[in-house]
Structures are given as C-alpha cells and as structure tokens.
Amino acid sequence: MVTTDIPTKVIYERPSVLDPRVTHYCPGCTHGVAHRLVAEVLEEMGEVENTIGVASVGCSVFAYNYFDLDFVEAAHGRAPAMATGIKRVLPDRIVFTYQGDGDLASIGMGEIVGAASRGEKITVIFLNNANYGMTGGQMAPTTLPDQKTTSSPTGRDVKRQGYPIQTAELLSTLGGAAYIVRRSMHSSREVRRAKTAIRTAFEVQKHGLGFSLVELLSTCPTNWGMTPAEARDWIKERMLPFFPLGDYKVSSAVADLKI
C-alpha cells in the first residue's frame, strides 16, 4: 500500500460547543446558522464554561439540546427576566437569551423593555422571521404589511391588524441599551457581519457596558411557503426595506471597545 503524506490544515469545523446531532429545525431555516455563530463566538472568547443560556418559547425552545452549555428554559416572553435574575446573582458569568420575534416583541415586550431600560448586562440574540414559526406561521408583531400568514390569510391589513414593530429601533431609545444592531442571515457576507455583531454584543457584556441585542433577519421557508433560496431573496426584497440593517445604538463606551 502506498501512503502519501498530504499536509492538511483545518480551516473550518464544527464548534465543539455545538452538540453533534441533527436539529429539529426545518431545511433552509437560519436558526442553525445563528446557533453556530453563537457557538463560534463563545469558543473564540473562551467563555464556553462560563456561560448560561436562556432558551425561550418558539422554534428555538429546544436550543438547550444543541449547545454544550448550562441552560434554563423560560416561559414565553420571559427570558430577559430570567436572565436578569441569573446575571444579578452570577455577575461574572456570561448570560444570554435566544428569542424569536413572537416571544420577544409580542408577549415578552414588557420583559425586553424592562431589561434593556435597566441596562441588564445580558446579551440577547433575537431572530426575526416575521411570523410565529413553531405554531405554524401565524401573524407576528413583525409580520409585514400585506404579508399572508395563517392568521392574516388575506394579508396583514394595517388598518385592522396594526403595524409591524421595529424592535431594534424601539429598544435603541432606552438609556440602558449599550449595543443594539440589526443584521441579516440572507447571504454569506451578511452572516459574517452578523458574527462580528454577536461577538461585539458578548464583549459588551463581558466588559460590563450594559444591555446588548443583535436582531437577525431570518428565514422561515416552511411557513413562508418558499424554497430556502426564495426565502433568502424574500428577506432581501421584502424585509430589508422595512427592517433596515444597521447599528441603532452604540454607546460611546462600546464605540471605544477594542476587540
């Protein structure tokens, strides 16, 4: 047998903090990508063993199954309150919540506004896919005008059903918010930018600078009735105009942060 000694260099592998198992997420859904970004950042920061996650209610309810981290599971919308309790008694740990738009911007609006205004030193990873995914695609606070969902079957009529909530913009008005940005998951370039933002958000927490949140525009091909590729295009064409990407709040202390 002839053996050849080919020099190899690992340039890409699964973060060890992500459990090697099949997730319950639908094909083309960006939850898996977002999980991976969080995992990579925590590993790169050396904070894996020092982190407590707070899962929420929605498609990411089982997030704790996929991370090799200590985790708790909050009631619907209450993850920021639970994270507040944990961070207050364990201030030297990294505490983050992972929430969807129904959880955070509808039933949990009180808790997220409270946590942000108090400047809780927690990090929120906020996935906005413009509908309630887990329950089968109902209208969410982020559903776009005229968007069809199972509970707005003729399209969201803003006269009857109100307007979508722009969460990053809203939270950026609060004094305790140190870092509030919106990124998207619709292209490799945007995913890389999202990772940088997630890193910054966790660094904000590590340096005790205040509340940090990264809103991630995410796909939901199953409930949108699209292929994964169409879903990515839909983010670009439909979501971006209403949910512009950008840095909505970067406190001066965060701006000075060197990562």
Added chain:
Amino acid sequence: MAKELIKGNTAVAEAALRAGLEAYFGYPITPQTELLEHLSARMPELGRPFVQAESELGAINMVYGVACTGKRVMTSSSSPGVSLMMEGLSYIAGTEVPAVLVDVVRGGPGLGNIAPSQGDYNQIVRGGGHGDYHLIVLAPASVQEAVDLTGLAFDLAEKYRSIVAVLLDGSIGQMMEPAELPPMQPLKTEIPDWAVRGTQGGEKRVLTSINLDPPAQEVMNLRLMKRWQEIEQNEVRYKTYFMEDVEYVVVGFGTAGRISLSAVRAAREQGIKVGLLRPITVAPFPEAILDELTGKVKAFLVVEMNSGQMLEDVRLVVRGRKPVEFFGRMGGVVPFPDEVLVEIERLAAGPLTTEGHPRDRWLSRLTETIG
C-alpha cells in the same frame, strides 16, 4: 435579641434578609409595598441584588432565574399581583426549584380593595397556576409568627425543592406589634448540584419544565406527588388552644384564627367548653388532629375572612360525622370577636345538624345582616 415594635411587612422583609436572602425581585402593590421598600434599602447595603421589576410577571421570572442557580430568592406581592405570578409559579414548580413567595392578601375579586382578606386561600392552596402541583402554605397569625415562618419557608423550599408561600392577610402585613427578629445568618455557601452556573468544565445542566413525552411527564408528576406525600407526612403544623375538656372547636387560620381566639376566651368565661384549632400550615392541611377532634367533640365552627374556602378542607375530614357551621366576612371586612362569640353561643345553644351545607345557613344569616 430584644423585641421591637415593628410592622408586619417590614418584619417579614428583615427576617428574609437575615435568613440569607440573596436576591429579591418585586413590584409595588398595597398592602405589601413596605416589604419591597424595606428591601430596596437593605439589600443594596449588603451588596445583594434588589430589582423593582417591570411587573409581577417580570418579578416572578427573575425569581425563577435565581431559583435555577440554587440561591435563596423571594418575591412578595398581594392578590392581583399574585394572580399575574401564577404563570411563573407553575414553571418554578415544574422545574422543581426552590422559591419563597409572600402573599399579603387583600379583598377581591378584581382590583377589589386594599383591606385584609383571606379570599385567596383557594388560589394559593389549591394551585392557582396550571398543572398538577402543590405549594407549601404557611399562615401566620401575628407579626412574630410571620417572622418565624419566613425563616422556615426558605428551609422548607430547599428541603423539598418546592415553592413555599407565606400567606398573610393585609392586617398582619400592615399592623405593628412587638416581635423579636432572628440573628443575621451568613449566606449559604453550598450550591446544590442541580443548579446552573456555567459548565465549569463539567457536564452541562439543563433546567426546564418542558417534557414533550407524556409518559416521562407522568413520571415527573409522580415524583411531585410523592414529594407532596412526604411533605404531608412531615410538615403539618398547627396550634390548639383550650383543648382539655373541649366540646366545641373553632377552626380558623391567620387573622381569623387570632380573632376567634379572643371569642373563644370570652365564651370560656361564660362556661362554654370551646377551644380553637389554628392551622399554621394550611397546606399541608392538619387533617390528623382534625380527625382526632371529630371523634371527641360535639361540633365545629369554621371562621374565615372569605366565603368558606378552608371550610371545604374541614368538611372533607369531618365527613358529616359531626355538625360543622361556618362564619365568614368577605371583601376585606374583618370580623369582630363579638360576632364570632355570637356564633359560638349559637353553636352551644343548638340545635345542631349535619344536614345541608353550612355555607347556605351562614349566607342566609349574613343576608339578613348586610342585605
């Protein structure tokens, strides 16, 4: 330590702090607010977390978070606020983590009023939140007893990984009387094995109340029920008064029990052989002593500041073997000892019956009184 004149709410707050309370989360609501106010000053003095939450929903879920770290944690509220907390209480029960709730009950339903009431007995004792679970419920009748039971509440919560409610009514919360506070305890240093803290290089811990597999959920339900049986076995507490030659027994908890004691004393002066059974744990309910008394006495009078909620627990034990009568005031009205004395006299004068429902007889008398 010497006794001092102290308000119930303040005393409970200070007692919790001295029992090693590590974090407090609350929201202002009358007649509980002094508890929150006291801790808003004292907790920061000691470098311990205090957060005035955005709502009772926020407060109870902050408690839930700390409970998952295994540290001593408490919230306090009053009836409408406790209704909001029911969601979190169910989750805490479903996750089997220890927490203490102080409920300073006021008149209801709805916004009701801010006067003392026992109208939330059913809500606290029989669950309140969704799912099969029990709270340990301690019902003090004085500021001193509230102080003592607050310390006990933390020990029981940790021993059974359960929620312990200290059920005050507004009068215990608001009144000032002499009480001796306990010495300051050091904070707990041991963290239970199940508590989250970051993996620190070990196996990950996940604390959750979700269980999508019904048979596995049933195993969890069974574990909760076995634990409750153990609590029923070990943790029943009550106090009896004038039991030597007793023929009639008044049953009342908290302030209603205390008012009844004055009435019992007055009736004794008239030669009526009446005593008082005052449950201190209303859950678990003191069934054994009540059963024993059922064999001995002629009749019972249940006195509450509600429409007869504990009355049903008494009836379940007595099971028609002896007459049970009821007297209550509702809506934040506190009965006078004289009103209870009249009921004791009526009981002793007879005639007595085991027919019908005592609530119906009471309601018809009450309708004559208050229209």
